[in-house]
Amino acid sequence: MTTVYIADTGVFVRCGGPDKDKFQRLRRTLQQAGVSLRIPQRVYEELGGDPAAEGYPSGNIPCPDGFEEGWIIVADELDYANPLVSTVMDDARRVIANETDRDEDIIEKADTALVGLAAQVLDTGQADHVVLLTTDKPAGRAAKMLLPQYGFSDHIEFRYVSVEYLETITPDEFR
């Protein structure tokens, strides 16, 4: 069984800067388990060089270390020409609009990128199991709800990344 781990912006914010224990624990855990986290392009853009986040201790995220050491990988571009990917992302827009009680028009592609990437990874056979690590509950719920409808029941897991989760994480959860 091949599992791909997809991580969202919130995971790295939760790590709270380079000297924080949680970042080191995450790095150690992933390296011991021999797995890496894939981040959607959109998350890469959110994390990288955001001047608005400068000054916040939690905005100082040493992701470049993760890229260099290979435990954070930027995922392939989303393939909107893949009908499954675009359909799942359209559906996710509706689910997220409903979960957040917002108009569908204001839900953007960025909001559904996580779910789209999960669909793409499963559909192209890169993995038969996807674990979403995120603090985005609406997107996590959308993935849990939608992917089973396209034949991927039991292939998707949503882990809400709380402080406790990062403080108690072990390599066993990545095997």
Place this chain on the structure above:
Amino acid sequence: MVQSPSRSDRPPIQQLQTVADLLEKPALSRLYAHILQHGPITVSELVNEVGIPQGTAYDYVQNLQAAGLVEKTRKQRPYEYDAESIALTLSTDKETQTITPALIAAVARRDEDEDIDVYIERHGLDGLAVALKYAYEYVDGTVNHRIAARELDLSPLEAEIILQALEPVVSEYADAVV
């Protein structure tokens, strides 16, 4: 328009100065938030648990008592104090904001959480009050950082930082109306 706390018998304008102090002085707001969560409590317990000097603690408790936000619940020594919940609504022509215990607790964290401190410096206390409302939604799962970022005109990363920083306040004041 200023509405006073429903349970307090002090007139609203008299309370206003103390409420302003609560928002200005993180040590005072920490003390108030602690009494609210853990009262009835003695001053020496407060000194130990909140980590402020004894003289300051006595002064602060007295100020809060004078404003009707704290009440002496045990009349013989050692005196015990309990806090009144606060809900002070301020309106201008354009905006209405309510000062709640959760907001006071969020301000109280700025000494220990630099993310909150930076956010207040950049967006003010009104900005923090609005972010706190989004933090309740974020914990409920009815908003994410990206939607919050667009609606609050922040970058997604900045939105995620402040939402996570306010999460402990939301958990502590889970039933509070913001």
